[in-house]
Amino acid sequence: MSEELKNEQSAEYTEVVKVRREKLKALQDAGMNPFEITTYDVTHHTAEIKDNFDALEGSAVSVAGRLMSKRGMGKVSFCDLQDKTGRIQLYARKDEMDPDSYERFRKFDIGDIVGVQGEVFRTQRGEMSVRVKEITLLSKSLQPLPEKFHGLVDKDLIYRQRYVDLIMNPESKRNFEIRSRFVSFVRRYLEERGFMEVETPVLSPIAGGANARPFITHHNAQNIDMYMRIATELHLKRLIVGGMERVFEVGRIFRNEGMDTKHNPEFTTCELY
Structure with missing residues (x-):
């Protein structure tokens, strides 16, 4: 990519962010700060609506999620709403909403998080959708997706x-x-067989249990260097010496070594004795 094109894209990105911040300020000046909304009642998730469409068609629902696309055609707008379970289409008509609310909605950006109250229906093209009656901006996305x-x-x-x-x-x-x-399955599997989950120290005055280079930090109160663990082995074995049986730990390990997409200096292990 040429330097000129990079500069052009950077300028365009900066302008997009500026416009979004101006929209946020206008909302805040009008007393509609989306960042002050702390709760929104949701009755259904998108996958639930699609999976039970026949039973829910014509019913009132309340959903919330992120706007992933917007398509406007005059007095009608279509959006894709994404929540943790999937996506569903929103269908908004100006004559079916409060006029001021519809105009505010038209200024929403892709990436904004919204709450929607509406009716489950199928469009003429057969798309399972929610007919918007009321829409609330829950959080403003200041960065473009x-x-x-x-x-x-x-x-x-x-x-x-x-x-x-x-x-x-x-x-x-x-x-x-x-x-x-x-991870949940591993815990249940071991607990059902009499193992007890324990937590052992992450910081230690020595680095042991494996042949690896440790991360070093300093304990101010004791004025000594401490090592982030490179294995859970030593402390688990001490519990066995102390008379405990069948112990395991799902814990983070830290090794100050090389890294790539398949090797991270911080990772999780499950060790049991």
Whole structure:
């Protein structure tokens, strides 16, 4: 990419952020600061509406999520709303909403988080949707999301700004969910077999239990250097010496060594004795 193109994109990005901040200030000056809203009652998630569409069609629902796209056609607007379970289309008509509310809605940006009250229905094209009756801006997105067509493909950005990756890539979110379920399964599996979960110190005056380079920090109160653990082994074995049986720990390990996309200096292990 040429330097000229980079500068052009940077200027465009700066202008987008400026416009979004101006929109936020206008809302705050009008007494409608979205960052002061702390709760919003949700009756259904998007996947629940789609999975139970026949039963819910015509029913009133309340949903909340992030605007992932907006398509306006005069007095009618379409949006895609994304929550933790998936996406659903929003259908908003000016003559079915409060006029002021509709005009505020038209100024919402992709990335904004909104709460919607409306009715479940299917459009003429067969798309399962929510017909918007009322929409509330719950949080203003001051940074634009990555361009929709190409998505988030920059590996460095994916790892450094994981929150953006989770917004744009459903597969990344599924990986988090799979990991959570797996760790939960391991805990249940061991507990059902008589193991007890324990927590051992992360900081230690010595680095032991594995052949690895440790991270070093300083304990101000005791005026000594401490090491972040490179293994949970030693403390777990001391519990066995103390008379405890069947212990395990799911814990973070820190090793001050090389790193790449498959090797991180901070990682989780499960060790049991």
